[in-house]
Amino acid sequence: MLKIFDSHAHYDDESFNEDREQVIKELKENGIVGVLNCGASFEGARTSVALADKYDIFYAAVGIHPENALEFNQNVLEELRDMAKNKRVRAIGEIGLDYYYEENPPREVQKSVFRAQMKLAEELNLPVVIHDRDAHEDTLNILKEFPKVKGVLHCFSGSVEFARECLKLGYNIGFTGVVTFKNAKKLVEVAKEVPLDRMLVETDCPYMAPTPFRGKRNRSDYINYIIEKIAKIKAVSEEEISKATINNTKLMLKL
Numbered sequence: 001m002l003k004i005f006d007s008h009a010h011y012d013d014e015s016f017n018e019d020r021e022q023v024i025k026e027l028k029e030n031g032i033v034g035v036l037n038c039g040a041s042f043e044g045a046r047t048s049v050a051l052a053d054k055y056d057i058f059y060a061a062v063g064i065h066p067e068n069a070l071e072f073n074q075n076v077l078e079e080l081r082d083m084a085k086n087k088r089v090r091a092i093g094e095i096g097l098d099y100y101y102e103e104n105p106p107r108e109v110q111k112s113v114f115r116a117q118m119k120l121a122e123e124l125n126l127p128v129v130i131h132d133r134d135a136h137e138d139t140l141n142i143l144k145e146f147p148k149v150k151g152v153l154h155c156f157s158g159s160v161e162f163a164r165e166c167l168k169l170g171y172n173i174g175f176t177g178v179v180t181f182k183n184a185k186k187l188v189e190v191a192k193e194v195p196l197d198r199m200l201v202e203t204d205c206p207y208m209a210p211t212p213f214r215g216k217r218n219r220s221d222y223i224n225y226i227i228e229k230i231a232k233i234k235a236v237s238e239e240e241i242s243k244a245t246i247n248n249t250k251l252m253l254k255l
């Protein structure tokens with residue numbers, strides 16, 4: 001059985017309310033050695049910490065997602081700082097920029113919330129989990145303002161050139177089920193480019209389930225299909241991808 005570290009999940013999502021306990025029990029039986037549960041809202045951050053306190057394979061990232069940038073304020077920043085004192089909190093995230101939806105918070109608000117949380121990560125010496133959707137240039141510019149901070153570009157969706165820039169800054173590249181999709185040509189090129197020691201695998205569950213579960217609720221054991229695809233792209237064994245991605249995630253989270 002392949003061992004898997006899911007570097008980005010949302011088991012706090014309501015789609016797991018009915019059977020969360022059972023799913024997590026099965027994950028442990030199915031070779032999942034670690035899960036980084038990422039907060040996307042203030043409430044999500046709190047729940048991520050609670051999950052990490054409850055389950056030994058779980059760790060937490062705390063942060064405010066760009067879609068929720070309007071809920072960020074000084075008080076929230078202090079609460080996040082306080083949550084990060086918990087030893088199970090290993091990263092700040094997910095944070096970043098999302099210009100995809102028209103109704104998302106104004107770009108200037110997103111950028112200032114992103115910068116404030118990058119600064120927090122720098123102060124606390126924690127890695128960051130970056131969400132970037134249709135905002136590659138602004139994301140890169142802000143990452144460059146914090147050269148001491150490292151982390152992962154989660155659910156990477158940029159070009160090979162953009163991946164090179166992120167690698168140069170010391171960031172890892174996170175691959176979801178999208179890499180298994182038929183139309184994932186650009187992402188396959190990115191996977192060819194990213195060295196084995198800088199790749200992470202992730203679900204972003206409940207979303208982004210790989211083929212053959214595309215459109216269904218995602219879960220960490222489906223990462224098998226992502227590893228299978230990346231192993232083919234890199235022409236190495238699945239065990240090698242499993243080992244490298246576990247190692248890279250542990251290194252990033254200082255585990």
Ligand code: NI
Nearest residue numbers: 008038094204
């Ligand atoms: Ni996410």
